[in-house]
Amino acid sequence: MNIEVLLTETEIADEFAESVEARDLPEKFFYWTPLSIQSWKALSTRSEEALRETWEKLAAKAPDLTRGFTGIIPVISFGAGEGLRDREVLKALKVAGREAKYFPVDSSQALLEMACAGAEDDDCEALGIKADISSPMHLLLAADVSEAPRLYLMVGNTLGGFDPLDQIKHIAACVHKGDILIIDANIHAGTVEPSEEQKRFVFAPLAAAGVAPDDGELQFTARPDERLDGLHIITRRFQALRDLTIRAAAREIPLARGERILLNFRYLFTAESFRWLLTEHAGLRVVAEIPSADGRFVTAVCIKA
Numbered sequence: 008m009n010i011e012v013l014l015t016e017t018e019i020a021d022e023f024a025e026s027v028e029a030r031d032l033p034e035k036f037f038y039w040t041p042l043s044i045q046s047w048k049a050l051s052t053r054s055e056e057a058l059r060e061t062w063e064k065l066a067a068k069a070p071d072l073t074r075g076f077t078g079i080i081p082v083i084s085f086g087a088g089e090g091l092r093d094r095e096v097l098k099a100l101k102v103a104g105r106e107a108k109y110f111p112v113d114s115s116q117a118l119l120e121m122a123c124a125g126a127e128d129d130d131c132e133a134l135g136i137k138a139d140i141s142s143p144m145h146l147l148l149a150a151d152v153s154e155a156p157r158l159y160l161m162v163g164n165t166l167g168g169f170d171p172l173d174q175i176k177h178i179a180a181c182v183h184k185g186d187i188l189i190i191d192a193n194i195h196a197g198t199v200e201p202s203e204e205q206k207r208f209v210f211a212p213l214a215a216a217g218v219a220p221d222d223g224e225l226q227f228t229a230r231p232d233e234r235l236d237g238l239h240i241i242t243r244r245f246q247a248l249r250d251l252t253i254r255a256a257a258r259e260i261p262l263a264r265g266e267r268i269l270l271n272f273r274y275l276f277t278a279e280s281f282r283w284l285l286t287e288h289a290g291l292r293v294v295a296e297i298p299s300a301d302g303r304f305v306t307a308v309c310i311k312a
């Protein structure tokens with residue numbers, strides 16, 4: 008198995024300790040430890056079901072979409088996770104007699120290993136890239152594994168784990184003439200009570216650092232983002248109910264009773280705000296849009312305008 012490392016485990020561990028000190032944990036830490044991965048898998052089963060039909064349709068279209076590609080098709084997936092959806096596309100290309108090379112890009116070593124192993128089980132060559140997709144430089148370095156035309160994937164509402172106004176511009180900068188980007192978004196469907204799986208998922212990084220559930224409480228807040236009509240953000244916070252010590256990267260970080268830590272946020276979209284972000288804001292052209300059967304997701308196929 009080949010994995011190229013732009014972001015080391017030591018850098019992630021140091022950044023985790025700094026983030027706890029800053030009381031603000033970014034998205035990448037929610038897929039880092041075995042406990043996080045277990046909680047993520049339990050949570051993602053529901054969206055797997057909702058997106059199955061979309062991915063069957065997309066996989067069926069993949070050979071046609073990439074008809075203009077000559078030679079081996081580079082498939083680069085930003086925030087690939089364990090790559091389950093990506094594999095549908097890889098398998099469809101194989102059935103159509105096309106050869107692909109898979110480049111899952113993720114900060115999680117464990118998920119990257121699963122993505123590479125899965126593709127290799129399907130007889131597809133893979134090179135994992137361990138990188139930080141919130142860094143424009145890492146994105147460009149990952150995109151540079153191949154020249155255009157490339158097939159990019161960014162799915163499972165990965166966009167919603169970042170500031171979408173910034174992130175989509177960084178992604179669009181990687182899309183050149185001839186490239187294709189398949190990207191999806193979670194549709195806002197009113198305020199929904201967080202499930203037990205969601206609570207376990209957002210609490211997992213703190214649990215792995217020694218915090219117990221009754222050491223504090225989780226608070227979920229949903230509100231519109233004033234910058235764009237149709238854009239909504241769900242913030243999650245942990246508030247300590249007693250004085251705590253969090254252990255991270257061999258540091259002991261005190262957290263006083265009443266203090267809060269911002270956990271990872273999630274952006275939700277309307278179909279219109281998602282389309283605006285892709286087109287007017289990021290300068291891409293949407294050539295197809297596929298809503299999921301339950302209306303919770305929309306997946307767009309984009310090219311450079």
Ligand SMILES: C[S@@+](CC[C@H](N)C(=O)[O-])C[C@H]1O[C@@H](n2cnc3c(N)ncnc32)[C@H](O)[C@@H]1O
Nearest residue numbers: 034035038086087088113114115139140162163
């Ligand atoms: C919402 S999951 C989606 C996973 C997968 N694409 C799917 O459809 O199931 C987001 C993925 O992005 C990765 N991720 C989060 N923050 C990241 C960062 N800053 N750099 C690289 N990967 C990141 C996570 O490890 C996770 O695999």
